[in-house]
Amino acid sequence: MEIRKIEENIFRFLMILSTIIISSTLFMIVYTLFSKGFGSLSWDMISKIPEGGFYIGKGGGILNAIVGSIYITLGSTFLGLLVSLPIVIYINVYAKRNATIATLTRLSSDILFGIPSIVYGAFGFTIMVYMGLKTSLLAGIITVTLMIIPILVRAIDEVVRVVPEDMSNAVFALGGTRYESAKIILRQSIPGIVTAILLSFGRAIGDAACVLFTAGFTDSIPTSLEQPAATLPLSIFFQLSSPIQEVQNRAYAAAVILTIIVLIINIAAKTASKNLSKNKI
Amino acid sequence: MPTSTNTIRLRSLNKKSTQKQLLKVMRSFQKFCRVAFSPTVKNKRLLKDRFVNKTFLAFTLLSISMVVLIAIGLFYKSIPLLDSTSLSNLLLSSEWKPFKEAFGFYSFIVGTLWVTAISIIIALPLSLLTGIYLSEYAHVRVRKLVLPLIELLSGIPPVLYGVWGVLVIVPLIQDRIAPHFVEFTTGYSVLAGGVVLAIMIFPLIISIIIEVFDNIPQDLRNASLSLGATQWQTIKKVVLRKSFDGIIAAVVLAISRAFGETIAVLMVCGNLAQIPQTVFDSGYPLPALIANNYGEMMSIPMYDSALMFAALLLFVIIFLFNTISRVILYRIEKRNT
Secondary structure (H helix, E strand, O other): OOHHHHHHHHHHHHHHHHHHHHHHHHHHHHHHHHHHHHHHOOHHHHHOOOOOOHHHOOOOOOHHHHHHHHHHHHHHHHHHHHHHHHHHHHHHHHOOOOOHHHHHHHHHHHHHHHOOHHHHHHHHHHHHHHHOOOOOHHHHHHHHHHHHHHHHHHHHHHHHHOOOHHHHHHHHHOOOOHHHHHHHHHHHOHHHHHHHHHHHHHHHHHOOHHHHHHOOOOOOOOOOOOOOOOOHHHHHHHHHOOOOHHHHHHHHHHHHHHHHHHHHHHHHHHHHHHHHHHHOO | OHHHHHHHHHHHHHHHHHHHHHHHHHHHHHHHHHHHHOOOHHHHHHHHHHHHHHHHHHHHHHHHHHHHHHHHHHHHHHHHHHHHOOHHHHHHOOOEEHHHOEEOOHHHHHHHHHHHHHHHHHHHHHHHHHHHHHHHHOOHHHHHHHHHHHHHHHHOOHHHHHHHHHHHHHHHHHHHHHHHOOOOOOOOOHHHHHHHHHHHHHHHHHHHHHHHHHOOOHHHHHHHHHOOOOHHHHHHHHHHHHOHHHHHHHHHHHHHHHHHOOHHHHHHOEOOOOOOOOOOOOEOOHHHHHHHOOOOOOOOOOHHHHHHHHHHHHHHHHHHHHHHHHHHHHHHHHHOO
């Protein structure tokens, strides 16, 4: 056999090998988490808040963290959508085609997307001190919102961009304003927006470094915006650093819960973009 | 007499003209009011459009200035530290004694570099090969099967990677790998951090590489293949060469992602403020430093300033890396449209 044929085969083998390695990591991770944590999973885990002595192995659950995470995620996704939809509409409908401001917005949100969450956490902490807030649900929501705005802008922009120009031209031909054409365009890109929301949801619920500074941690469920809130990733992190076996087991169980939530959100995002886009032109 | 009648006439005329003028003014005012506040549909819509234009522009400008705002906020907080210690001292000294107000970031910077370098060394060949396979060799069905898996991988929260690292990678290093090389290690090491980070950056590198490869015109490949080159030769001599800048951009982006990753690294790296001598030593990357010490931050003077400086350092480096790679990627995109 020629030497280049051998080379071809060697590299093809290496490629298939690395593809298998990379695609199996997901299964490895999910399998490890499930096999370790499934045994400690109980109804108490998701229905009770920590009782006294929870962190030395006594009864209770992590309902506080689940609820706190959901509060922060819902609040920040809502706020983030309020800010990012106008931005996307502006750069796609109001700004001229290929205007500098549109490119600049895309570039800056790409860059902000790459900024690690710990930096957002530190920045959120600075804002918090500046505004005189304490670690609270509100500060957590604001920080996470800042973090997910770039994700939302980029993801929504991707779908709004490919809506055919004919659509807005038709609106203009009927005497519509740009605002009215924006409404039509948005209606057309609802599947993409749903996917974007779910993606940012997944990112917000899994992030720990961002809320570490700002949302604090507590054993009770927050009843107002000024109270600190626990989050699921931080709850896993704190329980895992405990030397007591039972507490560590609960951390694994909490990891299973988080895995299930994240997988559901991500798969929902996939199917949403597939199914909702059926009525697209 | 006639003069007087004349004046009267003039006066009345004057009066009439002023009345007319007044009417005119009033009418135009009415018209203005109709334009501004009238319920007639058309103008209200125009006003709405204009209002939306201005507010949305404000939002957009705000989002662009976010980058600057973060930099200013962090810089403002780290001024006290920068005033008391020189920049070179901060970056090159490894003396870390918060109580004596000695803040040298050298060992943390080296820790970050170790972890990042290990993760890139592991991740780049694997994800490059996978990217080539998926875009050049694999059947569409394989691609449709594997790509969603990789996307799911990118959706897994860092803390779960950390848990997995503690459960799998750390014992693996402690029991199986390290004993061949060093006498003792806990397994919590920069190698563990690098492996976990490598898995976290796979999806990022692969998705960019596939995008870059897809942008290369098929004609170039066909030309090479028609000259009798094998597929691998075509990839090596044409595709890889043509997509060199895109691969660089992907690597730079991956570096900056690895640089800032916090929780996962915090859980597996050991967090000892020392300069690692081998890959089996513990390290203490910058993000882990920030996350680990937020509790004591407010109780020791200058400590919060030092941590904010660490965040600023991360921000500046990652901002530069991100900008470079994004500009490269934008250029590639522009070249192909």
